[in-house]
Amino acid sequence: QRIVFRVFVLQQMFLISISGGKQDAQQNTNGNDTANPRTFMGQPSHDQRSLMENITVESFPEFIQTKLKVESQVVEYFTGQLSTQIIPAFYIFTMIVGIPTHLVTLWILGRKISTSSTAIFYFNLALSDFLLLVTLSFKVHYHLNGNNWIFGEVMCKVVTASFYGNIYCSIHNLMCISINRYLAIVQPFIYRSLSKRACTIWSCVLVWIVVSFATVPELLVTQSYSVSEVNITTCHDVRPSEDRSQTFLFYYYLGLISFGFFIPFAVTTFSYVSIINELHKSNQDYCYYIKTSTLVFIIFTVCFTPSNVIYFLHYIKLYFTSQDYFYMYYSIAACLCSFHSCLDPFLFFFMSQSKYLHLTSVRQKWKD
Numbered sequence: 531q532r533i534v535f536r537v538f539v540l541q542q543m544f545l546i547s548i549s550g551g552k553q554d555a556q557q558n559t560n561g562n563d564t565a566n567p568r569t570f571m572g573q574p575s576h577d578q579r580s581l582m583e584n585i586t587v588e589s590f591p592e593f594i595q596t597k598l599k600v601e602s603q604v605v606e607y608f609t610g611q612l613s614t615q616i617i618p619a620f621y622i623f624t625m626i627v628g629i630p631t632h633l634v635t636l637w638i639l640g641r642k643i644s645t646s647s648t649a650i651f652y653f654n655l656a657l658s659d660f661l662l663l664v665t666l667s668f669k670v671h672y673h674l675n676g677n678n679w680i681f682g683e684v685m686c687k688v689v690t691a692s693f694y695g696n697i698y699c700s701i702h703n704l705m706c707i708s709i710n711r712y713l714a715i716v717q718p719f720i721y722r723s724l725s726k727r728a729c730t731i732w733s734c735v736l737v738w739i740v741v742s743f744a745t746v747p748e749l750l751v752t753q754s755y756s757v758s759e760v761n762i763t764t765c766h767d768v769r770p771s772e773d774r775s776q777t778f779l780f781y782y783y784l785g786l787i788s789f790g791f792f793i794p795f796a797v798t799t800f801s802y803v804s805i806i807n808e809l810h811k812s813n814q815d816y817c818y819y820i821k822t823s824t825l826v827f828i829i830f831t832v833c834f835t836p837s838n839v840i841y842f843l844h845y846i847k848l849y850f851t852s853q854d855y856f857y858m859y860y861s862i863a864a865c866l867c868s869f870h871s872c873l874d875p876f877l878f879f880f881m882s883q884s885k886y887l888h889l890t891s892v893r894q895k896w897k898d
Contacts, residue, residue: 604768605759607858608677618673620865621666628872632660635875647726651710652878654734655703659871662696665689666868672765679765683754686765691748695741697834697867698790700874702737704830705794708801711823716808744790747782767857783845791838795831802827822880829877833870837863 607613635656642649668689672679679686710730713721753766769779802823809816809823840863844856 603855603858605757608757608760608762608764608767612858613673613677613861617861617865618670621670621673621868624865624868624872625663625666625670628659628663628875631875632656632663632871635878636660639878647730648707648710650727650730650734651703651707654737655700655707655874656878658696658699658703659874661692662700662868662871665692665696669693676760676762677764677767678762679754680763683752686753687749690753690766691745694748694786694790695745698744698786699737699741700871701791701794701834702741703734705798705801706733706737708798712801712804715805741790744786747779751779767861780845780849784842787838787842791834795835798827798830825880826877829870829873833866833873837867 636653639649639653639656643653668681668685681689713724752769754763755768755770756763757768805823806820809820837860840856840860844854844860847853847856
């Protein structure tokens with residue numbers, strides 16, 4: 531068994547050496563080759579002789595995990611206070627505030643689902659936020675453990691897909707809420723003719739289906755790699771720069787950001803601007819409702835825009851200049867996305883306080 535295993539290992543090393551040589555030759559021929567999609571970029575580290583001396587059948591799972599070499603500023607990020615103290619502290623604060631308030635919110639909204647179609651939107655938003663907060667517990671352990679992932683490759687894929695999936699699910703749910711309010715305030719006759727409960731349920735189901743399919747690629751690629759300089763196993767933070775099998779990720783992430791944020795942001799902006807303009811033209815006093823709508827839109831913009839814009843620029847810069855330092859800024863801005871989930875229960879309260887104004891506006895337009 532050991533002989534067969536060693537022959538297999540030698541064969542794989544030989545193939546890796548040949549493919550690596552071909553890639554290097556191709557890069558030398560083409561000059562500045564386009565960068566492969568990645569978070570922080572890493573170069574393969576192959577100390578083949580020492581590995582062969584220590585290989586056993588039992589150590590095969592550890593052996594096949596690719597070790598990557600990263601640049602000095604990436605090592606500083608992995609070992610610095612930002613990633614090991616500040617970011618996890620922010621996540622812990624978000625979880626402490628967000629998890630209890632979301633449990634209460636889910637309980638309250640769960641009792642109203644059968645009687646209010648709008649409560650279905652809020653319940654789905656609260657559910658996606660709650661799942662995001664649960665996911666943060668794994669990321670907190672990862673950062674506090676020196677950015678060393680100990681839960682295995684499968685769990686790394688699940689946590690990564692859940693993190694991005696629930697963020698974009700929250701964004702799309704907020705977009706659906708803005709459309710619902712736009713129809714009720716600006717287009718009341720269309721709103722009146724709709725089957726509100728059926729439209730609400732199908733909208734929420736569609737959001738979950740689309741987001742679930744959108745995160746499938748995160749489950750198909752390797753997410754955890756070992757960094758040789760600091761002897762840690764990263765989760766999603768480092769990918770090999772020469773892995774041609776992951777080239778599609780460049781287009782995937784640009785598409786994910788565009789359809790996951792930029793399009794919903796444009797729709798949400800149009801909806802709230804139209805709502806505010808419509809209420810300004812009314813003879814009645816909708817000051818509280820205008821302030822509430824403005825607050826919701828500002829929080830949406832502040833929490834989600836920086837991370838998605840930086841992430842988009844990161845991949846553009848990575849593709850054209852092969853520089854990856856923007857990912858460090860993204861990791862900071864991503865904290866705001868999780869912070870939005872912490873604020874949502876309080877936004878539910880303000881929205882519910884302005885609900886009677888929402889109904890008054892609709893009824894007034896029906897009379898007109």
